[in-house]
Amino acid sequence: MLSIVEPPVFSAAWENQRDSDIAGRDPLGADVIMANLPAANERGCVDWLMTEARRLADHCSVSNAMDARAALRDLGFLVASAVKHAPGLDISPFEPVLQMLGRLADEVPRDSVYSYATRNPNGARRRSFTGTAEEELFISSVAEATVSLNVAVESLNEVLHDREDGEKQEKRLVEALQVSRSSVDVLRANLLEVKRRVSPELFSSQLRPYFPDLTIGGETYAAPGGAQMPLLVMDAMLFADPAQEPDAAAWHQSYLDENLRYLPPAHRAVCTAARALSESPATGRTLTELARTGATRDQFSGLLKDVLRFRHPHRQLARDNMRIRPDGSLGSGGYTDAALDRIIDLNKDALRSVEGGR
Ligand code: HEM
Known part of the structure; x- marks a missing residue:
């Protein structure tokens, strides 16, 4: 059983448990949208990506570090997808929310290898750009x-x-x-x-x-x-x-x-x-x-x-x-x-x- 008080020195069990806890979170209510992400990417549908990302960002009421990390994961998948299809796209409307989430998370204001991998839920809730086996x-x-x-x-x-x-x-x-x-x-x-x-x-x-x-x-x-x-x-x-x-x-x-x-x-x-x-x-x-x-x-x-x-x-x-x-x-x-x-x-x-x- 993991202590609820943050350990004073680096603990792998603590870090790994925290990441799997973040993986379990869906603070923006994005599960359904994320399930549709590979199909939207296949179509290269920038409008859909931007509309969904804006809807999630506008209703973001996250107030703690763990939810902020999960929210950065999901917005990160959507925003990076949109920029892939439309390089040079103006993402400034997302800046205030990403910066606020970064401050709460005490991390960079975007996705990272942790949000992509260890904080990414397994199974039906998996976040993926392409949904491919690779x-x-x-x-x-x-x-x-x-x-x-x-x-x-x-x-x-x-x-x-x-x-x-x-x-x-x-x-x-x-x-x-x-x-x-x-x-x-x-x-x-x-x-x-x-x-x-x-x-x-x-x-x-x-x-x-x-x-x-x-x-x-x-x-x-x-x-x-x-x-x-x-x-x-x-x-x-x-x-x-x-x-x-x-x-x-x-x-x-x-x-x-x-x-x-x-x-x-x-x-x-x-x-x-x-x-x-x-x-x-x-x-x-x-x-x-x-x-x-x-x-x-x-x-x-x-x-x-x-x-x-x-x-x-x-x-x-x-x-x-x-x-x-x-x-x-x-x-x-x-x-x-x-x-x-x-x-x-x-x-x-x-x-x-x-x-x-x-
Ligand atoms: C599949 C194709 C892959 C390519 C083309 C690739 C390419 C690169 C490149 C160019 C870097 C330099 C930093 C950067 O600009 O990102 C890098 C760093 C790194 N990659 Fe990969 N990578 C691949 C897969 C993987 C996988 C599967 C792992 C781990 C399981 C991995 C682990 C690392 C690590 C640990 C570094 C840091 C550099 C080091 O410590 O040697 N990479 N990778």
């Missing part, structure tokens, strides 16, 4: 991986804030790294399944267009995307290394800065605390410093290798998609596949550092 696989793969990565975030974060020293801490670190490796296995397996079953042609032509940038209140917000998944938080912990090359550290810092705002508040807090560790040694030791010897080092390098086992086929998938798109095309997060090269380099640098290469 999109269903994509949503459920990302959702399952996110739930699992939250467990890794919790266990690594716990060790970083562990007050124990010596053998006890080492034992806990080994356990946390093993738990994290199982989480990354889920991410890797799910990615491979999507790679097998969703062709680049289908993904790039039928799904990616439903993930446009949106400008709200003069700020441009990226669509839901992988860069918003909890792997970003893990990277903040895994790559924090006082000996990191300044150029690499600066690139990573700006990548984190750009993407952190799309994460839920508890994920953002873990990231911020992890970064403080590498910037100010007085606040504690980084994972790289803690895992220098024996079983801790083996497990840490094992985890970094496991993450690469996700990243290499994922980059190949991204490249296969980019190859059939116009030159300079971006992922939904606003990056080319060169960003994936940079992250892989950071991952390899961290591995070298753990294995004593610098």
Whole structure:
């Protein structure tokens, strides 16, 4: 049974339960509309999308964070669909309600990877742009991986804030790294399944267009995307290394800065605390410093290798998609596949550092 008081440190059970609670909510009374969304998208019916979105927005009387997150999900599906069919569409009528919901949610004023995946109800209430089996696989793969990565975030974060020293801490670190490796296995397996079953042609032509940038209140917000998944938080912990090359550290810092705002508040807090560790040694030791010897080092390098086992086929998938798109095309997060090269380099640098290469 989950406590009703928010835990003081990141709890995967809490975050996952909250997201499934949000999935269960329909604060705008949008269930029927959302069931008709794939058919409206098939027809490219912008009038229907705008009329329904305006009706929901006009009657929005949401007053708490959980309902606000569910409302951002549903308005996000409708507004992104309309913009897909009519690029450059004026969405300013929705700005006040989206901004109000963003403030209540303490998150960005639009949909995110969380609303698309872990806060998206299963079964008849599923929100989907296309209603296809391929999109269903994509949503459920990302959702399952996110739930699992939250467990890794919790266990690594716990060790970083562990007050124990010596053998006890080492034992806990080994356990946390093993738990994290199982989480990354889920991410890797799910990615491979999507790679097998969703062709680049289908993904790039039928799904990616439903993930446009949106400008709200003069700020441009990226669509839901992988860069918003909890792997970003893990990277903040895994790559924090006082000996990191300044150029690499600066690139990573700006990548984190750009993407952190799309994460839920508890994920953002873990990231911020992890970064403080590498910037100010007085606040504690980084994972790289803690895992220098024996079983801790083996497990840490094992985890970094496991993450690469996700990243290499994922980059190949991204490249296969980019190859059939116009030159300079971006992922939904606003990056080319060169960003994936940079992250892989950071991952390899961290591995070298753990294995004593610098
Ligand atoms: C199906 C086709 C896919 C394509 C074309 C694709 C492409 C991309 C691109 C271009 C990025 C860079 C950031 C951006 O601009 O969005 C990215 C990031 C990311 N994607 Fe995907 N992706 C796909 C599927 C998936 C799946 C199924 C998962 C997870 C199960 C996933 C997880 C991630 C993660 C975690 C990142 C952050 C970068 C990293 O940590 O390595 N992606 N993706």
